[in-house]
Amino acid sequence: MDALSLHRIHFAFTVTYHYLFPQLTMGLALLIVVIKSLAIKTGEEKYDIAARFWAKIFAVNFLLGVVTGIPMEFQFGTNWSEFSRRTGGVIGMPLAMEGIFSFFLESAFLGLFLFGEKRLSRWMHWWSAFLVFVGSWISGFFIIITDAWMQHPVAYHVTPSGLYEVSSFWGLMLNPWAWLQYAHNMCGSVVTASFVMASVGALYLLLRRDEVYGRTFLKLGVISGVLSCIMMIFPTGDLHAKYMAKHQPAAVAAMEGLFNSETGAPLVLLGQPDVEAQKIDNPIVVNKVLSFLIYGTTTAEVQGLNQIPRDQWPTTLPLLFYAYHIMAGLGTYFLLLMGLAAILLWRGSLFTARWLLWPILLSFPLPYIANTAGWMTAEIGRQPWLVYGLIRTAQGYSTHVGAGSSLFTLLGFLGMYAVLSILWIVLVYNFIQDGPIAASVEAAADSGEAA
């Protein structure tokens, strides 16, 4: 395999693995703040115990997010040095700001949140949870500012030697693409956290143990799940797709499998793209819906790939098509599942509806798949560009780092991350097995001992 492909797989693998952790912790941080608020508002001890339980799970996921995140910052320089050299004057800024505004905040207050419950007042402890939440969401924001500039470069100028520099700070920070992507992405993160919380709740109810907590987790997970699922689709997903259709028509045509421009374009629900023949095999389509979704009218013309030069088509088109369809299909399923659960919760029969607890229990991996597929849609859709319309992916990698070196370190990361995965499974299994009360006792000891 050539060096370029290996560098791409290197980044794709490490970033995909990394994002398994922040997508949970960003959403979970919000839910923990909700639980801590309920604890203060109601004064019920079960919420304090629940918060300590989720803090344990949060801490392990946060740790893995941190250790797999450090290689991401390094890899801009190690594997994509030419990209870094040319665009460092722009993307270096949000990346540096992430470190300074988010990581310091998160690391300081996470320590306080995990070890400081006894030495802080109730409100101070609530604030430490809240600041961990703020820190993690700021971190996500700056990463998306960076990615959004690659997707939709704004507020830059080019120097005579071909370097990119920020021409307007607020232009960079207020990139419309970034805000749409951020809103959509954070909804996705809350969806993951809601499914995980609901799943653990369903497990306890199905096992008929810790049922007080089972009901609490399920209720919280379903309420935040249904809200975040709705917002993930409408308005955030909808607006993001419309904006994308305007600025990356090639990506949208490829995602939707639209080889030829059409007025009243159909929405392909299922099918397999055949790039050679430029058609979809075995399609199941709904007429005119694509035009409606993008332009709000069934008669609008949607640009197909035939209007785009072949050398600007996304390079791995079938993968893009499948990733997008997996994301959209799962998103629809999430809304149906959570919607149904919310109705039963409203009517007071959710906790005994074992037929529904089973799919809630088993669905927790699916948001991870959907979030990953969503990011694949965004990043494969950007191809063949590294910075859309400005720098091609083939122009950005470290030419002095050979294929052998890249393969060696890729294998190293594969091995390292396999070990991390095993540790993660063991630890999270243990937390859930021990249950909320044991976690609470341990956490109390943790925070008391340093006093």
Next chain:
Amino acid sequence: MGTLWFWIVALMLVAYVVLDGFDIGVGIAYLFVARTEPERQQAMRSIGPFWDGNEVWLLAAGGTLFFAFPLLYASAFSGFYLPLMIVLWLLILRAVSIELRSHSAEPLWRTFFDALFTLSSVLLAIFYGAALANVVRGVPIGADDYFFLPLWTNWQPGAHPGILDWYTVTGGVLALVALSVHGSLYLALKTEGDLEQRSRSFAMKAWPVLLLLTLAGLPLTVLARPHSLDSYLAHPVLFVIPCAVLASLFVVVLATRRGSAMTAFLGSSVYLASMMAGAVIGLFPVLLPAVGSEGRDITIANALAGSHTLHIGLVWWTFGILLAILYFSVIHWLFRGKVAQNAEGYGH
């Protein structure tokens, strides 16, 4: 503007070395000074709330370097590809061993993570020292501003150096000894009982080696890169820095003898900071010297980002760093004092 950002990045790296240096140093000394399970918990708890925040200085410095000197970031990170990846793996292993050892009471589990903690800390210290020595010695930068260093060649610092040669290995050993002194002084400050005693005597045993390596450091550096002295010869007042290095070393030993653990720890902090400052002054205004070809140095002037970027950066950087200092002060104040010896529960 360039000089200002040079010192900002240098300052952040110094903060990283002094702060993460103490928890890496705790890792180096750990197996030797913390023998029983309660002692190991005590040692872990002494760095528990801090190590993660300390490590953020590396990320923040890296990000700031990327932002202010994109060319240096691109060239150095890709050129030092293999050692950087090894550093990343060591950082992962170390973080995992600190956080996961407490999750099972099984002695085998804990012994494994204890060994991993010390091993990864030792190797990290050596790699950091070697990395700094690589920058001081210089690398074979090509006409396109890039280079790629093999792990070793003929172990000589000449025109075709590797990551490891006699000079950089010496740098690695120096860093190992310096951080082990720094870390054990921190343990002596934050713990009590046998652990405190053993940490202090560990630091005192390593001290003569550190003095020797430090004294050897200056002539060896001049041998490896004769230009290192240029700044000093142009401004002889700068020789105050090497004097500070030696003075702080003696402060360490005197304060330890008098039983003033805080002064001793501050002494080793000043030692690390002035060693770094000495190296950085030796480089200035070069960021990464080229060997084997004149005029290919990566300098402040040719690596600097655009001035609009840097002006905006100054505003948020100042604001952000003040906030960070505030957080650090709050955390250290809340967790001030010694870690109790016989605390209940399990440790972090």
